Amino acid sequence: MTEADPLRLLAVHAHPDDESSKGAATMAKYVAEGVRVMVATCTGGERGSVLNPALDRPDVWERLPQIRVEEMARAREILGVEQEFLGFVDSGLPEGDPLPPLPEGCFALVPLEEAAAPLVELIRRFRPQVITTYDERGGYPHPDHIKTHEISVHAFEAAGDPDRYPGLGEPWQPSKLYYHMGFTLPRTRALHEAILASGHESPYAEWLENWDPDRDLSHRVTTRVHCAEYFAVRDAALIAHATQIDPTGRWFACPLEVQQRVWPTEDYELARSVVDSPVPEDDLFAGVRSEVTVR
Numbered sequence: 001m002t003e004a005d006p007l008r009l010l011a012v013h014a015h016p017d018d019e020s021s022k023g024a025a026t027m028a029k030y031v032a033e034g035v036r037v038m039v040a041t042c043t044g045g046e047r048g049s050v051l052n053p054a055l056d057r058p059d060v061w062e063r064l065p066q067i068r069v070e071e072m073a074r075a076r077e078i079l080g081v082e083q084e085f086l087g088f089v090d091s092g093l094p095e096g097d098p099l100p101p102l103p104e105g106c107f108a109l110v111p112l113e114e115a116a117a118p119l120v121e122l123i124r125r126f127r128p129q130v131i132t133t134y135d136e137r138g139g140y141p142h143p144d145h146i147k148t149h150e151i152s153v154h155a156f157e158a159a160g161d162p163d164r165y166p167g168l169g170e171p172w173q174p175s176k177l178y179y180h181m182g183f184t185l186p187r188t189r190a191l192h193e194a195i196l197a198s199g200h201e202s203p204y205a206e207w208l209e210n211w212d213p214d215r216d217l218s219h220r221v222t223t224r225v226h227c228a229e230y231f232a233v234r235d236a237a238l239i240a241h242a243t244q245i246d247p248t249g250r251w252f253a254c255p256l257e258v259q260q261r262v263w264p265t266e267d268y269e270l271a272r273s274v275v276d277s278p279v280p281e282d283d284l285f286a287g288v289r290s291e292v293t294v295r
């Protein structure tokens with residue numbers, strides 16, 4: 001007798017809203033296919049600010065941590081995913097020269113072994129075949145994003161080892177680990193040129209001028225997931241994080257139709273794999289599907 005073991009995807013993110021700006025259309029696509037998708041949110045985003053001018057009010061600032069939980073719940077419903085907070089406290093984005101020390105007790109300061117424990121427990125309970133996270137630079141240099149990368153790699157390697165983290169559940173080895181490669185130079189350039197060609201002003205001109213080509217990671221992309229029909233779902237989820245996004249800002253300045261035509265994929269780097277999955281590929285579950293359908 002054969003029994004299908006459902007496919008499960010775990011996306012590890014630093015703050016509420018990150019799941020809606022990185023890989024959201026991919027998640028919505030897999031949810032539509034019947035894949036179980038779980039978002040792990042490392043921190044509550046307590047030290048974020050209000051980035052939407054329309055909500056920059058004292059009553060909003062006062063309730064910000066609670067509001068961010070409510071926003072996350074709405075985004076979760078829109079994306080059709082499950083979601084859990086891992087319970088760490090936002091480190092904030094340090095600014096100044098020299099940089100101020102990180103606040104005591106924040107996520108970035110928790111020792112790695114301890115910081116990865118809740119994620120190991122979640123992996124052993126949810127049993128994802130695929131995990132997505134940020135690259136070693138964090139995608140952008142927020143200490144929580146870098147820490148998110150570190151615990152994801154650590155937990156990917158530890159969750160299947162019965163000698164590590166005893167007491168946190170039955171060992172489970174995920175098959176593949178991916179890094180988001182969403183903000184690449186070729187994509188931004190392609191969108192920029194398409195907007196100009198359509199006779200509009202590009203929101204990316206300044207970005208492109210200041211882009212250090214050495215920091216572009218597009219050569220590392222192994223995997224492009226076609227998910228253009230879910231870009232609108234992604235945008236709706238992002239707007240649900242109302243305090244964190246200016247609906248009149250750069251995020252929404254590129255027409256959806258242009259994005260769907262010019263760059264219809266979300267892109268990833270396959271960073272670890274314990275299954276045979278030759279790259280390039282267009283499916284995060286490539287090499288996994290055949291193994292889980294029969295057991």
Ligand SMILES: [Zn+2]
Nearest residue numbers: 014015018142
């Ligand atoms: Zn973040």
